[in-house]
Amino acid sequence: MPALFRKQREIRNYIKLHKCENGRTIGLVPTMGYLHEGHVRLIRESKMQNDITIVSIYVNPLQFAKGEDYERYPRDLQRDISVCEEESVDVVFAPMDEDMYPDKPLTKIEVEGLTNILEEKFRPGHFSGVCTVVLKLLNIIQPDRAYFGEKDYQQLKVVEKLVRDLSINTEIIPVSTVRDANGLAYSSRNSYLSAEERESALSLYRSFILADKLFKNGNKDSKLLKEAITDFILKHPHVRKIDYVEITDENLKPVQEVKEGDRILLAVWVGSTRLIDNWRIGYAEV
Secondary structure, eight states, X not given: OOEEEOSHHHHHHHHIIIIIITOOOXXXXXXXXXXXXXXXXXXXXXXXXXXXXXXXXOOOGGGOOTXXXXXXXXXXXHHHHHHHHHTTOSEEEOOOHHHHOSSOOOOOOOOTTTSSSTHHHHSTTHHHHHHHHHHHHHHHHOOSEEEEETTSHHHHHHHHHHHHHTTOSOEEEEEOOOBOTTSOBOOGGGGGOOHHHHHHHHHHHHHHHHHHHHHHTTOOBHHHHHHHHHHHHHXXXXXXXXXXXXEEOTTSOBOSBOOTTOEEEEEEEXXXXXXXXXXXXXXXXX
């Protein structure tokens, strides 16, 4: 059973003993809980590379805009602890709001050029909240390595730049997106989907396969590929709307002529559920 800490003071004492005094390496897997196979992949990567693996579980209110799903976001701490136990996690850090934010934060963090595009256009303030909680976790736990899934690709690039710019002594380890047998990327929000909506949600993955086929057949115009993706997804019955379909280089700069290794990023509403996903062009087995 992993040790469970609910307060910063408790886990700081643990870190002082195991890292500062005994020199053990620490891997951090930051999550909002309701753990799935994507999180398990992150945990296993950390277990291979560190002496101690810590999973943080915290639904961060700062990254939810008014009217979003903060209140209904799936939570089940005992279930999550059981998953961590199965994966031999050493510590679960599940702080309470009053401990993480005893006062209303007045500090705002922006990563210029990365936090004001794509997701931020539809979720104002989202990445300021993400940066705040990530920076707090890195300061509290002082991990040697922290593990982030490529499924949230914009978040990964934001965190990588944040850590470089502020000289934080933590290596950010990206981990490939984990998908189910049908190609749907694992997400805690998948639990919102009905069986019929889940079938329509597969259009995201299938649109990536379509785009890869077009690319490998010589179609490298970004506008053409985005239109093909959009048209394909919108044909599915439970797709309500598309917030964006964009193709960028690895640093989130939009491209006109697509090359291998560029990223398709999209956000799609399936029923009442907003799903994000991305794909590295030219790497599909088609």
